[in-house]
Amino acid sequence: MNKFFSNRRLVIVIVCLIVSFGLMSVSVAIRNKRSTPPLVQQFGNDVVGLVNRVVAWPVSGLKGSVTGFSDLMNTYQENQRLKGQVQELAQTKVHDQAVNQENQKLKKELKLNHSLTDYSPVTANVIARTPSAWQNQVIIDKGEAAGVKKNMPVLSGSGIVGRVSEVNRTNSKVELLSNSSESANRFAVTITTKSGKTVNGILSGYNHDKNLIEMGNVTSKTKIQKGDKVATSGLGGVMPAGLFVGKVASTGTDNYGLASKISIKPATNISELSVVTVAVRQAQTTN
Template identity: 55%
Template sequence: MQKFFSNRKLIIVLIAIIISMGLMAFSVSVRNSDKTPPLIQRFGNDVVGVADRVVALPVNGVKNSFSSVSNLINTYEENTKLKAQLDDLAQTKTRANTLKAENKELKKQLNLDNTLTDYTKINAAVLTRSPANWQNNLVINKGSLAGIKKNMPVMAGSGLIGRVVEVNGTNSKVELVTTDNQSANRFAAEVVTANGTANGIMTGYDKQSRQLKMGQLNTDAKIKVGDTVQTSGLGGLTPRGLYIGKVSKVKHDNYGLALSLTVKPAVNLDDFTVVTVIKRQLAGD
């Protein structure tokens, strides 16, 4: 016993292990609180974030030029495909605008200021990504100064990619929907079917097939492959109607009820340079 305690280095290592375990337990337990990170940590992150802009600038430049070259190669093929969709789109857009205007008028008559579907957008660029893939975090270049709050949903292109988990002054962290983290905050989603909607929760991500999983569905509405999945706006700071993807597989249980779905995400969850943070106008809980 005497000899064990006389070993100075061993004691230092033991104390270091205890401190690091304590810090880990602390940061995991306060992770979902609104007040984290503490001011000093936020300040440190801002300083690193500013330094990272200098490194990220050339890297993002390289990434952008690479993607422009590959875009150029795909252009012809894409162009023929897009031309076919374009005629349809013009009509849809006109109709959407008319309906939007009408909706606004009707809301005004009902004295409804904001509903679950109203939101504004904050555009941000991706600064960097956590090197180890355990947390699936991105760092984006907008923070509380731009009005970003914890738990806001984040989109890239036309689809949902994740959620803000930490906000600093000038940068914030986004946890992707692909995360394996068991304590991650999951999105409430709904499937739009021919006869009504079915509510559920995005429960995870299948890395092999690169598709999202959806479970805990509440109805036996006839869900078909190809139905649209979007956020339902129930709970948190997520508005209704953010596009997530399309149903690609329906798994039934013994009674024939749809229990879990596989959803093909609308965007490539590994490749994006610009993201949009969604700010719901109706205050959250």
């Protein structure tokens, strides 16, 4: 042991430790404060991301053929189930179109350009996932060049799955809702109850054991029931309003018994992503 920690080695170890902690704290500070990483890091990420797509191509091809086969086996049952849904959907779609047109006309009359619900979608492929248990993070193949900005919400399937945490020129990192870090999950949401009342709040965490999103610090006396829909409220930042988050799974009080704590079942499976949509808000942003 004496031999291992000779003077020279000890100095090297301590210097390495200091440099390591320094680098970590600087990069976390930059990540929290600035909207884009330093230019060198951005350039490195872009180059690495470019080759990533080339290597990912055969892997996704292989996976596609395997899942294609298993999908084929399930086609019949799925078809039966979907037929029922399609008729219902057609009706909703027509109604939606009519409402949308009406909405546009009314907005024109009021001389409103973009309200909080307007967003333009940017579709992106997931090219890699961070191989770490501490950061539930994926890398997508669209970046600043496609209009993606930090903190924009990311959707998949019918609901929200996370937010953009780092933007490079041609790729960006997306922090998923299941992330337990202290800077994540601060989405402003609103719950619409069955009686039409709304309750505003902020998502505060994620329960990994039950796969539920948690929303704390709700002091409203409005009665929230299981199955009530939760959507983004569009208050603050670059988040559009009306993005579906999930449905209320259970309600209770927090550890101190003062405010109520609401568990939300996410609208989509957060861990399974291949194509995602970044929602770019069209109304003016506040940050």
